[in-house]
Amino acid sequence: MQPESGDADALCHLMGDMAVPFPLVSGLIVESDALGTSYGLFGTVDLTGDAISGGNARGVRGNAYLTGQITAGGAYVFGSQGKLIVGSAGVMNHADARLAGGYSQLDISQGTFTAGQLSGHWVDMGATASASAIATKGGGQCNVLRLQNTTAMVPNAIIYGYSKADFVLELGAPGGTADWFNASDTLNTPSCTLKMKGPNGSTFYVQGYST
Numbered sequence: 001m002q003p004e005s006g007d008a009d010a011l012c013h014l015m016g017d018m019a020v021p022f023p024l025v026s027g028l029i030v031e032s033d034a035l036g037t038s039y040g041l042f043g044t045v046d047l048t049g050d051a052i053s054g055g056n057a058r059g060v061r062g063n064a065y066l067t068g069q070i071t072a073g074g075a076y077v078f079g080s081q082g083k084l085i086v087g088s089a090g091v092m093n094h095a096d097a098r099l100a101g102g103y104s105q106l107d108i109s110q111g112t113f114t115a116g117q118l119s120g121h122w123v124d125m126g127a128t129a130s131a132s133a134i135a136t137k138g139g140g141q142c143n144v145l146r147l148q149n150t151t152a153m154v155p156n157a158i159i160y161g162y163s164k165a166d167f168v169l170e171l172g173a174p175g176g177t178a179d180w181f182n183a184s185d186t187l188n189t190p191s192c193t194l195k196m197k198g199p200n201g202s203t204f205y206v207q208g209y210s211t
Helices: 008-015 131-136
Strands: 181-183 192-197 203-208
Touching: none
Parallel strands: none
Antiparallel strands: 181 192, 192 203
C-alpha cells in the first residue's frame, strides 16, 4: 500500500499512531516459506562514470532535523532506524538463522582497490561541532558508538568479532593526539596506557607493551 502524500488515514492505519501527513509509506507481507529477497523499501544508485571526482551517492538516506527545543520530556530522534520485531508466534530455530535489528553488508567480490578508506560500516560525527557541544561534551553523555542491552537476557558478548586482521584494534585521534593515551619510552615499563571507565563509573587503565 502506498498512500498519496498527506494521506493521514492510510498512515494511521499502517503505523497505528496519531494521524500525521507523510510522503511515503511502504508495507510488504510475505506469506511464502521461501522468502527469496524481499524489500519493504528499496533504493539503488548506479555509478558509471570513468573519472568520478567527488560528491555523495546513497542508496537510501534518512534525515531528521531538530529545529525546536526538547525541554519537556525524553525524545528519541533518529536519522534512520532499523528494527526487527519478533512476535509472540515468531520462532528462531535454525543454526544458520541470522536475525538483527540492523545489517550493513559490503560486497568486494569484484573491483580494483588501490587507495582510499574501505569499511563494512562507518559511523561519523561530522567535521565540526558547536561551541556548546564542545563545552558540554554533547550534553555530558556523548559517545561515538553506543551499545546497549537493558533486558534480562545476558548476551554472549557485548562485542563479537569474526575476521582475519593485522590488528584486533587500531586506535587514533585527530592530530595524532589522544587524551586517553599515554606513551612511555622507559625500558621494562608499559609502552602505552589506555584510559577507560568501569561499570561503577571509576577510571581504570589497560597497559600495553611494545615487546
